[in-house]
């Protein structure tokens with residue numbers, strides 16, 4: 464499958480993404496299918512009929528029967544520092560705080576901020592952009608050595624799509 468083109472909120476091309484990364488950008492609400500390429504797709508992925516995952520309304524049009532249509536081009540919703548897009552760039556404390564707008568990703572607090580490993584380090588979680596989120600000290604202590612699912616503490620930027628439970632399920636499709 465061809466790569467999807469990622470453009471920024473000013474329509475400037477930033478990167479080429481494989482299908483999996485494209486779907487992550489769409490599902491986490493960081494990007495939307497680009498308007499001017501509506502109807503153009505790089506390919507499709509077969510979805511598991513038994514999935515519990517529900518697509519948010521604005522992505523429903525990409526679901527065609529039991530296939531997910533991967534758009535030719537997606538657009539970031541917010542201006543973003545290009546360094547966040549480079550997977551090879553090591554995450555920095557300041558970078559993570561800035562990306563999360565200095566807000567605890569579990570309760571929304573802006574005080575006593577630290578970083579949390581979504582999947583705890585002791586359980587194989589890595590120091591990556593995807594696995595680090597901004598977290599306040601009280602939430603960090605409460606979550607302890609658990610995943611968000613185990614702790615019943617969904618990540619707020621993902622909450623809108625009620626992904627916390629079904630997110631891992633979704634990937635069984637691919």
Ligand SMILES: [Zn+2]
Pocket residue numbers: 567568569570571572598599600601602603
């Ligand atoms: Zn918190």
